[in-house]
Amino acid sequence: MTTSGEIRVGIIGAGYISTWHADALRATRSARLVAVCDTSASAAKGFSASYGIEAFTSLDDMIAAGAVDAVHICTPPHLHHGIALQCISAGLHVLVEKPVAMSGDETAQIEAAAQAANVRFAPGHNFLGIPAYARLKRLIADGKLGKISTADITWAFPLGPLRAGPYGIWLMRETKNLLLELAPHLFAFAQDLFGPVEILHLETSKPVALPGGGTRPQAIRLMARAGEVDVNFTLSLVETHDDRSVLLRGSSAMARLDYANDVLTIAAPNSSDLVLNPLRAELCQSWQHLREGTRNALTQLTSLNQKSPYGLSFRGLCAEVYGAIAESRPTDPRFSGASAVAIMHSLDAALALMPADPKPKKPRGKPKPDxxxxxxxxxxxxxxxxxxxxxxxxxxxxxxxxxxxxxxxxxxxxxxxxxxxxxxxxxxxxxxxxxxxxxxxxxxxxxxxxxxxxxxxxxxxxxxxxxxxxxxxxxxxxxxxxxxxxxxxxxxxxxxxxxxxxxxxxxxxxxxxxxxxxxxxxxxxxxxxxxxxxxxxxxxxxxxxxGIGRWHGAGAIRLWGRGHHVLxxxxxxxxxxxxxxxxxxxxxxxxxxxxxxxxxxSARGYFDAIHEALGARIKVSSGPLWPFYAADAVKFFLKTKALRRKGLDRPSLKDWKSRAHFxxxxxxxxxxxxxxxxxxxxxxxxxxxxxxxxxxxx
The missing domain is CATH 3.40.50.720 (NAD(P)-binding Rossmann-like Domain)
Structure with missing residues (x-):
């Protein structure tokens, strides 16, 4: 550790998810981001320039330099196990993106190595770090929900690569990778709330054909039990309305956590008569949604959008992991190595029920490319x-x-x-x-x-x-x-x-x-x-x-312009x-x-054609482009003046009009x-x- 007491942290892998880790680390009191390592020199250089940190293209070099006390491993998942063991053997704390490994046994090896080396191993189950989840746990601890009987834990969010690629990435190489990538989020909630997850049944549906042969399911449903609670897990990856939620049904009330948007609402009975009862119930729900929406809007506004729900989830993760290290106390069970092992063993059981991918046919000849x-x-x-x-x-x-x-x-x-x-x-x-x-x-x-x-x-x-x-x-x-x-x-x-x-x-x-x-x-x-x-x-x-407009999920788009001109x-x-x-x-x-x-x-004609052909009415909104430009200008000012970022493109109204393809x-x-x-x-x-x-x- 540095003399200031801050834990020096390096990020391994400079891809998309690494920026969320980096931003959270910069907001974590007991940690300091100091280095990035990526085998791509351009990726490492670009990342290091954005954050003002040291760049490495070799993990051996970063370790030998003694530059870090801890690392976040954000590489493709099949590399996690080997990298984690190498870093642990060098005496470094490790936080590993999910899935932390490819099996429960590999995860157990990482945990055993960390225990032997007296360093911390934490899984990157970031959604357990959002503020609304902490409030949900307090409600349960206070008995406000009563005794919980069932839970529905859902990830309904479009996964573009299933239908549009890229198909060569790790996620798309095998069907099991879909479960390995997404199920840890869901299993982590059940594990933390109720105990180890026992898988009872798995089924898949809505297959999509892949270029080159084979299919991938776009829906996976699992029946499970965690403690005394019956749990249904749902993964829906088609073009669907975003529903990433935890629904708990208790004897006294029902709670719904929208973990993608940091929103918690409670449905509980009231003592009014039959006439006023429905009104009070709906007014209670309306008030809660107004409160949650207002809180989140103010949080993002006052933080210059640095505290989005997703960003807050990583901040909660990092604050707990590094707070525990700095204070020499055990890590919260949400982010402990033991919980990671239990979750990955549950995933092993689920994967054992997944249909096997057919083996690809071997080519008859070898290409002679020109x-x-x-x-x-x-x-x-x-x-x-x-x-x-x-x-x-x-x-x-x-x-x-x-x-x-x-x-x-x-x-x-x-x-x-x-x-x-x-x-x-x-x-x-x-x-x-x-x-x-x-x-x-x-x-x-x-x-x-x-x-x-x-x-x-x-x-x-x-x-x-x-x-x-x-x-x-x-x-x-x-x-x-x-x-x-x-x-x-x-x-x-x-x-x-x-x-x-x-x-x-x-x-x-x-x-x-x-x-x-x-x-x-x-x-x-x-x-x-x-x-x-x-x-x-x-x-x-x-x-x-x-190229048509700004999408807000699969069901709504704000067009670039009014949408009446031919595209x-x-x-x-x-x-x-x-x-x-x-x-x-x-x-x-x-x-x-x-x-x-x-x-x-036109853009509007295109969405009319989609409705006529597919029966899906996508909500289309439009208007002048100057509000986009004005918002862009404000963001540019804040990023360059308040956040001191350099090299950003200066917004212009002409550029926004060009996006509309007039x-x-x-x-x-x-x-x-x-x-x-x-x-x-x-x-x-x-x-x-x-x-x-x-x-x-x-």
Whole structure:
């Protein structure tokens, strides 16, 4: 520990979940975030720059440096066990994201090692740290609910990767991973409230077909018993209304904890007569919802949105774990290693009841790739890869992982692990390759990070392609780089992007990538083609497409603008066809193409079509864009002045109007040069974009 008494903490793994841990640690009195470790140098550097901490790319180096007293392990779950044991053997406290390991036995090994080394091991069951859960436990302890007989613990929240990918991530590799990823949240509540969970029955439903073969269930239900309480666990992962809740039925009252929103309400009988009884009951519920909503709104407002319910859950977790270490007292059972072991043994029992995944068929032949697709496991990349195979190409898909959604065509597609930050490895991967597609993108929050992760990557890929002597490099930019704020303008490939200084970082960085790549084409002969996909929809795409508006769950969207102007939609199959033609047509070299389909419908027309085709009425709201801009401006001021953050993109009204896609697109060039023929028939377009796309998942 440091001389100040603070526990120095490092984070292992710089992915999405790590930012929540980092923000919580910065708010924890007895801990200080000092380091991050990730095997990706760019990820580690970007994370360290955001938080002003030291960056490592090797766990051995971080341990040898003596930089930390504790670590948060936020890597993919199958790596947790080995990393935890290594850190414990070095005398470090470990907090491990759920699932803490792949089995109860592995978890027990971590706990035994921690006990032997006299260090702490805590599971990252963050939802047990929200304030409303502490209030629920006090109600139970005070007997306000009476004797509890049954509990329903639910996770009903859409899981996009089931229907739109990416499919190569750990979560999607096996059916059991869905349960390993999500069930610890549910089991942790039951374990903490009532005792060890005994699994009685499991069933799955609503299967969804995966690209490449196989299915995954989108609903899992378990019957269980914990102590004297009968417990029903429900996982629903289709496009559904968000219901992440714990419902307890007691002899005196019923309590419902909405743990995603930090809301606790109680339903209890009252002593009024038959006439006033229903009124009092509903008024009581209304008052409680008003109280909870007002409290949460004020909390987020006064904290500059730093205390969202999800953020508070991590703060509660960290406050307890590091408070116990600093005060040399036992960790609360919610976050103890013993509870983690019990939860994982219950998960073992549930997994034993899960249907086994069929073994994938072995490919009959080995691919002989002539084409590389970078970003081939994404929405457009998957469709492009399959279209290339249809055209007679064998494809090498570059990915950080070793698996992809191509089991059914594995004799024509190979997945190749290569880091986009390693130019030597990229060059090696392109040996003997004729065509390279770069569909990679980086969603950075600062311009400096975008220059490294997006622009830098595009240039490394281009230099590697030049060194390997490829015949064609197709780079995917975005129509978002255009100024689309003027309804009176029709955009063609001759339309300039204009001043990008007041545009969002994504649009700006993609434009910068294009500029530098075209310089390489003119000066060095880079055989470049630029594609700018529009709003791509269809099979394999998500319902919640953020190119249309801001989504609030699966059932509500706030459009960018009023939603009456025609949007530049394009079918995924048409987009993939255009991309393939870019390596087939010699005249495409040195050119750019805007891949917007034929004019079909507005945003409101799109959601009307969804209602007519699927029977789902999504709540659509709209209005002027200046409130978005005003809110963005206030956030920018607070982040830069109050929170001292640097490198953020400055908001502009023009940028917000561009998100609405007010300007129309002329796709004549793609038709004339590439011979492209996007779908012109409205009924066929709707069938492909909505019906066949299975937007709701069921």
């Amino acid at each position: 084409t590389i697709v970078i970003g081939g496991t994404g929405f457009i990349g998957r469709a492009l890869t399959r279209k290339l195979v249809e055209r007679g190409h064998d494809v090498r898909v570059l990915s950080r992982g070793s698996t992809g959604p191509f089991n059914d065509i594995a004799n024509h597609v190979e997945t190749y692990a290569a880091s986009l930050s390693d130019e030597v490895a990229l060059t090696e991967s392109m040996q003997g390759i004729k065509y390279v597609y770069n569909l990679a993108k980086s969603l950075d929050t600062t311009w400096e990070a975008a220059l490294e992760n997006d622009v830098g990557t595009a240039l490394r890929v281009a230099r590697a392609a030049q060194a390997a002597g490829v015949e064609r490099l197709v780079y995917t930019g975005t129509i978002a780089s255009y100024d689309m704020s003027d309804p009176g303008v029709t955009i063609t490939e001759d339309t300039a992007f204009g001043d990008m200084g007041d545009r969002n970082i994504y649009a700006r960085s993609k434009a910068e990538c294009e500029r530098r790549l075209m310089q390489m084409h003119r000066n060095e002969g880079l055989p470049l083609v630029i594609a700018r996909p529009a709003i791509v929809i269809g099979v394999g795409g998500p319902l919640q497409h953020w 530049p939609f394009a079918l995924i199959d048409d987009t993939a066809e255009a991309l393939v033609r870019m390596i087939e047509v010699a005249e495409a070299v040195g050119e750019s193409f805007n891949l917007a389909g034929e004019p079909m419908f 300007s129309r697109f002329d796709n004549t060039k793609a038709k004339q040069v590439l011979g492209w023929q996007p779908e012109p028939d409205m009924s066929r377009f709707v069938d492909k974009a909505i019906v066949q796309a299975n937007l709701l998942g069921f």
